Amino acid sequence: MFEDLKPHLAELRKRLGISVAAVIVMFFVMFNFHEPILSWLTAPLDSALAEVAKTSKNAAQGMVTTTQVGGTFFVAMKVAFFAGLLAAFPIILAQLWLFIAPGLYDNEKKMFYPFIFGGTIMFIVGALFAYYVVTPFGFSFLIAFGAFEFVPLINIEDYVDFFAKIMFGFGLAFELPVICYFLALLGLIDDRMMSGFFRYAIVLIFIVSAILTPPDVLTQILMAIPLTLLYGISILIVRAVNPAPKEEAYMAEDE
Numbered sequence: 001m002f003e004d005l006k007p008h009l010a011e012l013r014k015r016l017g018i019s020v021a022a023v024i025v026m027f028f029v030m031f032n033f034h035e036p037i038l039s040w041l042t043a044p045l046d047s048a049l050a051e052v053a054k055t056s057k058n059a060a061q062g063m064v065t066t067t068q069v070g071g072t073f074f075v076a077m078k079v080a081f082f083a084g085l086l087a088a089f090p091i092i093l094a095q096l097w098l099f100i101a102p103g104l105y106d107n108e109k110k111m112f113y114p115f116i117f118g119g120t121i122m123f124i125v126g127a128l129f130a131y132y133v134v135t136p137f138g139f140s141f142l143i144a145f146g147a148f149e150f151v152p153l154i155n156i157e158d159y160v161d162f163f164a165k166i167m168f169g170f171g172l173a174f175e176l177p178v179i180c181y182f183l184a185l186l187g188l189i190d191d192r193m194m195s196g197f198f199r200y201a202i203v204l205i206f207i208v209s210a211i212l213t214p215p216d217v218l219t220q221i222l223m224a225i226p227l228t229l230l231y232g233i234s235i236l237i238v239r240a241v242n243p244a245p246k247e248e249a250y251m252a253e254d255e
Contacts, residue, residue: 026084048139126174169212180234192244
């Protein structure tokens with residue numbers, strides 16, 4: 001059995017190696033731009049601090065700080081890594097596809113570019129949704145809560161980790177329609193299966209939201225709501241790609 005797995009393990013090691021190499025290359029490229037990237041990342045935080053400062057005398061003293069001697073350097077490293085991972089995402093998707101491609105039919109292999117393009121676009125949409133919708137609302141609420149009693153001194157190392165987790169969490173969550181589309185294309189799921197699984201999907205969505213977001217209820221809810229909508233959209237996509245046979249649909253209605 002192990003001999004049968006060796007070619008697959010060798011292929012997996014190759015694809016992982018290429019993916020890691022792509023992230024490393026992009027890391028060095030993005031390190032040269034870490035300052036403007038960091039300014040972009042901290043913009044929602046700066047806006048939240050300024051907004052809260054208008055209503056609280058303590059918040060006027062709020063600022064972004066670092067607690068380590070080399071904190072600024074390590075933040076630059078983290079920013080470059082996360083930006084490099086994002087830049088290398090299309091290559092990572094390509095390696096994932098090339099790993100599973102040998103098990104696909106010729107007509108299915110033609111979906112290579114739609115998979116890469118669609119997966120990348122939805123990841124970016126999810127990250128931008130987190131940046132422009134979730135973080136402004138979330139940061140304003142979280143910083144304003146208790147700002148009348150405490151001075152908000154935000155640790156930049158913690159903030160970068162917090163922010164990156166939110167963006168990547170939403171980016172991965174928004175891959176749901178793409179994943180469902182290709183599973184339907186392969187005939188592994190249909191719309192009746194997804195509709196019947198909806199009640200369990202809601203539970204799983206909240207579990208995934210708790211895993212992919214920082215440990216606060218507000219952010220989890222802000223992820224769970226669009227994920228639920230995306231699940232509904234995915235049902236419509238699957239219905240268009242691989243609808244359940246009419247006989248089964250009638251049987252389901254009778255039951």
